[in-house]
Amino acid sequence: MxxxxxxxxxxxxxxxxxxxxxxxxxxxxxxxxxxxxxxxxxxxLDLRLFRRPAVTAALGINILDFFVGFGILVLVAQYLQLVLGLTPLEAGLWSIPAGVGFVVGSLLTSTVLRLMRPAYVLGLGLAFAAGGLALMAYAAEMHSLILIVLGNALFSVGSAPGIAIVADLVVSAAPKERSGAASALSETASEFGGALGIALLGSLATLLYRSALGLAMPTGVPVNTMETALRGIGAASSLTPGLGNGGALLSAARGAYTSAADVTFLTAAGIMLVAAIVAVTMFRGSKTQE
Missing domain, CATH: 1.10.20 (Histone, subunit A)
Structure with a gap:
């Protein structure tokens, strides 16, 4: 903390x-x-399990999967509401396809596992998720609601297989007498990855936003107002109604957040690709447990 x-x-x-x-x-x-x-x-927490490369790799993939999944939640919500101008209800409704995509991806996992090894299912899913994030980065620049929603849904479909497969890989890689400890580490890694994702990806977006807005700040903005606007897109949006040049500040803030979201989505896509490569490299010999 x-x-x-x-x-x-x-x-x-x-x-x-x-x-x-x-x-x-x-x-x-x-x-x-x-x-x-x-x-x-x-x-x-039985940290001695990290001495096993397979356990470390599986837990690392789990952390990265949840890191990105949780990290983009706030980013998408803020973009939909504070850049595209949707109400909280509208933003919530447009987030439903992502939830449906996660359900679809989870249901398809068991079927696809009958056709190929877990490593390839996991790797393809993570690569598919990276493609969804890349589409979201493009959609952010285009201010396209439909493409943002589609990219988010594709990301959910691709990331869903990781939850079941990684848990199985972690337990399989650990000694049988320590399977309970391995399962506990897997659950902890999920929560740890999600918390780090919200903190670090959110911090990356904030840093990029502050940098972009600092360069595009309209002239004549009072120092106190400027400092508040630099705290985040939400703070900038709350200030603009009372400003004479509020329209210019809001436009600059939205442009800065769009740029920040674009880079953050691409960064998240790169992280998912790394996880996909690790999955295929480390576990291509593993078989699905019956």
Whole structure:
């Protein structure tokens, strides 16, 4: 939590010394936690399982899958509402196809697993998800609602197989007597990846937004208003109604957030491609458990 807090503080333009100090505290606590878990005969998290490359690779894929999945949730919601101008209800309704896509991807997983090995199903799914993210990046620049929704749905279809397959790979790679510990690590990795995704991808988008808006800031904006607008697209949108040049500021803020979303989506697509390569490379010899 201190590490995440420090990263978010830096992204929002907070005090750098304070932020780095908090991050350092988090790193110290992490080291203490890991050393304690390694010394305990019955640890809370059996980190010794990371000595097995297959377990480490499977958990890494799991973290990256949830990292991207959770990380783009806020990004998409903000883009739909604060750039395209949808109401919260409209944005929620347009998010339904992504949920349907996840269900479809989950249902198709067992069928496809009968035709090919888990590694290839997982790799193809992650690559498919990366394609959906690339489409979202293009759609953000085009301000296309339909393409954003389509890309989000494709991403959901592609990322869905990872949940079932990775859990199976983690447990299969661990010794039978430690399968429970392996399953616990898999569940923890999912939550950990999701939390990091919201924090780090959100921070990346914020940094890119601040940089782009700083270059495109309209002239004549008061310093206090400028500082508030740089905090995020939501803060900029809440300020504009009361400003004489509010239209220009809102336009600049939307353009800056569009640019930030574009790069963040492409970054997420790259992460999914890396996960796909690791999946195929590490587990191409693995078979589906009956």
């Amino acid at each position: 201190p590490i995440v807090f420090g990263i978010k503080l830096i992204a929002e333009g907070g005090n750098f010394v304070w932020a780095t100090s908090v991050i350092a505290l988090g790193l110290v606590l992490a080291v203490v936690f890991v050393r304690r878990q390694m010394d305990l005969p019955d640890p809370l």
